[in-house]
Amino acid sequence: MIDTAYVRTMAHYNAWQNDSLYAAAATRDDAARRRDCGAFFKSIHGTLCHLLWADQMWLSRFAGTPKPGVGIHDSAGLVTSWDDLVVERKAFDRTITDWAAGLSQDWLAGDLTWFSGATQREMRKPVGLLVTHMFNHQTHHRGQIHAMLTAAGAKPEDTDLMLIDVVR
Template sequence: MIDPAYAQMMARYNAWQNDWLFAAVDGLDEAAREADRGLFWGSIRATLSHLMWGDLMWMSRFDGGEGPARPLNETGDAYGWPELRAERPVADARITRWAAGLAAGAFGTDLSWWSGAAGREMSKPYALCVVHFFNHQTHHRGQVHAALTALGVKTQDTDIPFLPEDA
């Protein structure tokens, strides 16, 4: 299904997209970041908070490191804007380190974890979980991209073929 090179490319893509997206959102005032824009998590900030929560939750499953402290139903309020702005590059570096350390054949097993959302033990193919992880990022960044576009903010390219080699 996938190999470590896929995860490494998607980790680079994730960081590249978050870099410009967070700079664009930082250019908004607090009211614009907090307004309910009809996104799944309401506001731009709450959507990015949920995305950070999800990234940290999945990374804790992938690398065994620390995950978020709050439950899924509180993810929109888990991180304020200053914390998101400071911690997003840290999370992206963690994702990049994890992807860089993947060995050939890394995705040939199942991943098992306790799901607070489902209230039970889960087990799925590791490759499927990794694809979901990156797809989840793209999905919520796409929502924020649409909100920024509606606000008249100039956005950047989001197409993977335009991923810079040095990103």
């Protein structure tokens, strides 16, 4: 389904896009970042927290990294301090990039079984599909954040994947 070059490219894209969004969000005050904008996770801050939460949850399944300290329903409040959120996001983007650099094609071709808190049942799916889902989930919520930031007057960078250097 996917190969290791795709995963490394998407990990690179994830870090680039997060850098852009966090830089744009830093131009707004804390009240603006926490304002309920009607998004699923309400605010810029809440959606950024949920996105970090989801990345931590998937990497815990893929690589055995620690699970986030809260469940999905509390994910928008994962990190209360803006400064701490910035530090944690940057560090976890390095974790994702390092994880992607060490993947094997054999692992990507396998299956993963896990208990899903969202569905409250055990699930089994192809790893390649799940890794693709993680990156798709990132893009989905970053699009929401990009729209909220733009509406608030911030100017995040372009989001086009074709603008990054391909990682081989």
